[in-house]
Amino acid sequence: MKFSLGKNKKLKSRKAIERLFTDGQSIRKGAVRCVFHMGERCNSHQMGVSVSKRYFKKATDRNRVKRLLRESYRLQQHQLQTETPLEFLFIYQSGKIPDFKHCISLVAGLIKELNKRYPST
Template sequence: MKSEGYSRQFKLKGKKDLADLFASGKWRTKENVRMVFLKRDQQNGLQMGVSVSKKLHKKAVDRNRIKRLLREAVRKNKEVLTNQLGPSALVMFFWISPTMPSTSGEVEQQLLNLVQKK
């Protein structure tokens, strides 16, 4: 398995995991990115998902582009996420701004600011 890949085990899926995440997860917001995360005792590894509101971005093309940018930013900074959130956690990222991000670097920087926020 590639160390920087976006493997199947890394994707957040399953109704039970999502229900637990939204029921008892902690929320953080910084600039245009919002995150909900839940640390777990089990050693399933870090699992991550992304979402973009249909209300804010009507076109699927725009939503898909933002999701691609978020996933790429997470993939590049997987070690930082693991260090900040722990080796086993559930995380979901949301893009909450009605404007499109101008560059992938902007998304990556906002994501890093959010994760490193105390």
Template sequence: MAKRFGLPKTERLKSRRQIDDLFAAKKGFAVFPIRVMYRFFPSGEGGVQVGVTASKRTFKKAVDRNRIKRLLREAYRLQKEELRTGLDAAGKRGIVFFLYTDKTVASFDVIKAAMAKCLNKLSGIANSENPS
């Protein structure tokens, strides 16, 4: 049985081809300080795969980029059940990429609140899209 709040390797978005396809589709929205790119597919195996990033142009020090990515992953990990149940109800699977857009490192509370809004919006979008 998988851990409820874990983030195993199978849920991480690592494939360069999938990431390129995701950005080519240009489906996304922003909830400050997070920009979300997403794609949903008819149900299959896999559930949700997630990737996170922070700009090297904005954050020159790797320490800052790594901290932001850790905060984004943690905020997602603690709240991912909402998205998972939304996708299961819609009978879909998806890939999602979170981009940090602020110029400063925000606190965990700010990132967690923005992530909650993003996940709520994603589950709503998944339920409203027609299966293709």
């Protein structure tokens, strides 16, 4: 099983991100909010991470939280078993820097919820 998070699995398109906020749905586990939408032009899941300057003034702290969320998703991406390609964005909404175990549990809860909403056939 390959645990890489390649270029084709990253959500970078401005139009796709705007479409997430206009047409997407949202779920929340703890301090992480996940905005998701069925992908129209992609053939695999695409994810993005966002941390607001409102909660972390220093860029090093924001980048640390983004790295933790990306890494926890990278290790658990095989558990996302929906057949429909999804575009989703993890938004961290707390002023406290989480530890790695906490990030893993938050992302695991979000993945379980996505599997419930889009069950594989």
